Amino acid sequence: MKILCVSDQIDPLVYTNTIRQRFADVDLVLSAGDLPMDYLDFIVSSLNKPLLFVFGNHHLEDYSYYQEGQTSYTGIEDDHAPKGSGAIHIHGKAKREEGLIIAGLGGSMRYNRAENQFTDFQMKMEIIKLIPALVFNRIFRGRYLDILLTHASPQGIHDKEDKCHRGFKSFLWFMRKFKPRYLIHGHIHLYDLSEVRTTKYHDTLVINAYSHYLIDTGEKHE
Template identity: 30%
Template structure:
C-alpha cells in the first residue's frame, strides 16, 4: 500500500506555473493508493488535496485545524468527531487487504483555546487505553518519548505510548513535531515522521 502523506506544512509541496500549491505532480509520479493528511491544514490546503487526483483522500485533524474542512472536500475524517481524541477503525483500499487502524487527532492541551483540537492527557487516556490492537497508527501528535519535544506544545501523548508498547503496531505515522528522523524504530514498530510530504510504502499490506 502506497500513501502520499502530508503534515503540518506545504513548504515541500510542488507549485504550478502561477505559484499555487499543486499535489497532482506527486500523485502522477508516485501513483499512491491514497492521500493521507496528518493535519494542521486549512480549507485552502484541502482544496489542493481535492485537485491532486488521488483516488482516496483521508486524514485526521491536527491541533491547529480550527475548521471541519475534511467532509466538505471529500476527505474521509478517520475520527469523524472533533470531541473524540481517538478511534479504532479499518482502512480498506482497492487491491489491498484491510488494515486495522488507531486514528488519533489533535495534541496535548497546552492552552485554553477551544477552537484548536486539544485534549488533556487524561482525556487521551480515557479514549485510547480501552482500544484494541491495530496494525497502523495514524496520529498528528506522537507518543510520549517517541519523537516528541520538551516544550508543552509538542509533548507526546502518554496513553498512546502505553498503547504502542502494549500492542506493538507494525507502523506509526505522525507529524506535529520538528526536525525528527523521517524513519526510525520503536521495538518492532516502524515510526514514520512527516513534515511537508512523504511517500510511504506499507510493505506487507497487499492482499
C-alpha cells in the first residue's frame, strides 16, 4: 500500500487541481503537523482517503477543540473528528486504519511555554497513557503498532541543536520497546535535497515527512 505523508509546508505538488492524478494510488494520508486544517480538508476531499494527523507547535487554531475528544480505556478511537471533512486527530490514541495500527504523539520540545509543547518527561507521560492501547494490540493483533506519527523527531535523529527543534529522548525508548515499523515526523525543515531524510533506528525507519513524502510498504492494500 502507499502512504502520503505531509508536514510543515503546503506543497504545490499536493495543493493542486492535479492531486487526484498525481496521487491516485495512495491508500492513506498521514500529517505530522504544522499544517492548516483547510489544507488537510483539501487533501481529504480531493483524494477521498483516510487522513490521520497530529498537531505541531504552529497552526493551533483548532487545537483546543480537538483536545476535548474522549477515547476508550484502550485508547482506540474509531470515530472521525467532528470538525472538517474527515481528518482524524490521533494524539494520544491508537487507531487501526487500512490494516495498519497507527499511534500519534504531537507537539514539540518545550521552548516558550506555548500550547502543545512538552518537556521530555511530559512526553514520556503521554507515551505511558498509550501503553494500555499498545498492550491491547499486542495481545489481540500480534503487534503493538505499525506506525508512530509524531511532530517532533527523536533525539539525535534529524533534530537540531536549538531547544525548539531538539528531539525527544523518550521516542528512542519508545522505538526500542514497541518496535514500530515506521516513525514519521515533521518539524525539521529541509532546504537541501541532499539532507538526510530517512534513518534506521533498531527496527524502525525514521522518516522526515517535511513537505511531502511517499511510503510504499510493499504490501497489498486490503
